[in-house]
Amino acid sequence: MARVPQENKKLTAVMLEAGVLATGLAKRMQDHSRTDGGPELSTSHTLVKKWMDGIVGQPNERSCRVMLAVLGTKLNRDLRPADIGYPDIVLSQEPTQDAPEAFENPLVITQRLQWLGQIDVDDPVLDIVDFAVADIIDRYEVEGPKRLAPEVIALRCRIDELLRQRQHPRQVTRLYQLATKLSGMLSYMAVNRGRFVHASMYAKEAFHIATLLEDPQLRAWVRGTESFCAYYMGKYDTAATLAEDGLRYASDGPQAIRLLSNGLARARGKMGDANGVHSAINHANTLAERLPTPTGLSPALTFEPYSHARLAANAATAYLSAGDYDRTLQYGHQVEALVDESDSVWSRSLVRLDIATALLKSGSPDVEQAVHLGSQALTFSEERPIRSVWQRAHEFGSATTSFDATGAHEYQIVLRDWADRVREFSAPATTRR
Incomplete structure (x- = not known):
C-alpha cells in the first residue's frame, strides 16, 4: 500500500518549543556540522520543511544526530x-573528535619503516600500504571520493617514489600491484565525481602496469572500471565492448561477475537488448553460485568478487533499462533489506530509484509510492552525492513528468532543490555553475 505523507508533529512541536523555524534549523545544522568533527551537511530549509511534512521520510543518521544536538x-x-518523531533511527556510537588524530597516517609509518631499512623497502612497509588500501575501500561508501581521493593520491605518489629506488624483484612486483590498484581506485573515484578525462587517464595507467605484470585479473578489473566510466558517459556500445574485453582476461574467474553484471548487462540494457541482459545476468548468477563470494552487500569499489546482493542490485538496473520492470522489482526487493543494513548510502539511493522508476513505468503505475521512494533516495545520499545518483534521480524525474499528480510535481520540486545543493560534487560538467 502506498504511504501517505503525514506531518511529523513531534518534530514540529520540538522546533516550536526551541523557537526555531525551518530556515533557522537548517542554518544551525550546517554550522554545527562544520565544527563537530563529522561530515559537513548542506541541509536546506526546504528539506527541513519536507521532514516536518513527512514528504521525504526520515533523515539519515548523521542529519538526525546533528538535529538532536x-x-x-x-x-x-x-x-x-x-x-523528534523518529523512533526507528538507532544512533551508533560516535567516536570522539580527538579519535582520528590519535593514530598516525599510514604514510608516516611507511616512511619510518623505510628509513629503518636504509635502502630496500621491506615487506612490513608494503603490508602497511596493503592495509591502507583495504582501509580506504572499507571507508569509501561512508566518506566518499571527495574526502578519500587525496589519501589515494598520496599513497600512489609514495609508491612511485619507492619504485624509483633500488628494490628486490619480489618487492618490485608488489609495488607494481599496489600502483595498479591505486591508479584503478583513482579512476573509479573520478567516475563517481563525473571527472571522466581523469578516470580514463588513471585507467590507462593502471591497465599498462597490469599488462607489464601479466596479471589477467587486474587487467579484467581495470577493464570493468573503464566500462563503468563509458556507461556513465553514455557510451553504451563502448561500455559493452570494454566489458567483453575484460571477460577475455577474467575467463570465469572472480572479476567476471562484476564485468557481466555491472558492465555488460547494464550496457546491453541501455542498448535495449533484453536478451543480452538476461544472458549476462544468468551467466553472472551461475558464477556466483560456483565461486566463493562475500556475504551481504560487497563494496562497489572492491578487488574481490561481487556478492550475490551486489549482483542483484546491478541486475535490477540492467533490467530496468531493458524495460523488464517485473524483474527489476524482483531483484530490487531481493536486495532491499541488505542494502538498508549496509553502510552504502549510494546503494540505498540507487536501489530505491530503480524500484521507483519500475513502479512508475509498470502496467499499473503506483505514482504515490514511486515518488515516496524517489524522495527518500535523494535524502539518503544528499551529504555524499555521486554522479550515478545524480543521473538516476534525474532519469526518474523525467519519468514523473508524464503524470499530472501532486506527488509527481512535489518530487520535481524536491529534485531541483536537491540538485542545487549537490551540483558541485555530482553534476555533469555542463550543468555546473
Whole structure:
C-alpha cells in the first residue's frame, strides 16, 4: 500500500518549543556540522520543511544526530530520535573528535619503516600500504571520493617514489600491484565525481602496469572500471565492448561477475537488448553460485568478487533499462533489506530509484509510492552525492513528468532543490555553475 505523507508533529512541536523555524534549523545544522568533527551537511530549509511534512521520510543518521544536538542545545536537555518523531533511527556510537588524530597516517609509518631499512623497502612497509588500501575501500561508501581521493593520491605518489629506488624483484612486483590498484581506485573515484578525462587517464595507467605484470585479473578489473566510466558517459556500445574485453582476461574467474553484471548487462540494457541482459545476468548468477563470494552487500569499489546482493542490485538496473520492470522489482526487493543494513548510502539511493522508476513505468503505475521512494533516495545520499545518483534521480524525474499528480510535481520540486545543493560534487560538467 502506498504511504501517505503525514506531518511529523513531534518534530514540529520540538522546533516550536526551541523557537526555531525551518530556515533557522537548517542554518544551525550546517554550522554545527562544520565544527563537530563529522561530515559537513548542506541541509536546506526546504528539506527541513519536507521532514516536518513527512514528504521525504526520515533523515539519515548523521542529519538526525546533528538535529538532536542543535535542538537539545536550544532546550538545554538531551534529546533522542523518538523525541523528534523518529523512533526507528538507532544512533551508533560516535567516536570522539580527538579519535582520528590519535593514530598516525599510514604514510608516516611507511616512511619510518623505510628509513629503518636504509635502502630496500621491506615487506612490513608494503603490508602497511596493503592495509591502507583495504582501509580506504572499507571507508569509501561512508566518506566518499571527495574526502578519500587525496589519501589515494598520496599513497600512489609514495609508491612511485619507492619504485624509483633500488628494490628486490619480489618487492618490485608488489609495488607494481599496489600502483595498479591505486591508479584503478583513482579512476573509479573520478567516475563517481563525473571527472571522466581523469578516470580514463588513471585507467590507462593502471591497465599498462597490469599488462607489464601479466596479471589477467587486474587487467579484467581495470577493464570493468573503464566500462563503468563509458556507461556513465553514455557510451553504451563502448561500455559493452570494454566489458567483453575484460571477460577475455577474467575467463570465469572472480572479476567476471562484476564485468557481466555491472558492465555488460547494464550496457546491453541501455542498448535495449533484453536478451543480452538476461544472458549476462544468468551467466553472472551461475558464477556466483560456483565461486566463493562475500556475504551481504560487497563494496562497489572492491578487488574481490561481487556478492550475490551486489549482483542483484546491478541486475535490477540492467533490467530496468531493458524495460523488464517485473524483474527489476524482483531483484530490487531481493536486495532491499541488505542494502538498508549496509553502510552504502549510494546503494540505498540507487536501489530505491530503480524500484521507483519500475513502479512508475509498470502496467499499473503506483505514482504515490514511486515518488515516496524517489524522495527518500535523494535524502539518503544528499551529504555524499555521486554522479550515478545524480543521473538516476534525474532519469526518474523525467519519468514523473508524464503524470499530472501532486506527488509527481512535489518530487520535481524536491529534485531541483536537491540538485542545487549537490551540483558541485555530482553534476555533469555542463550543468555546473
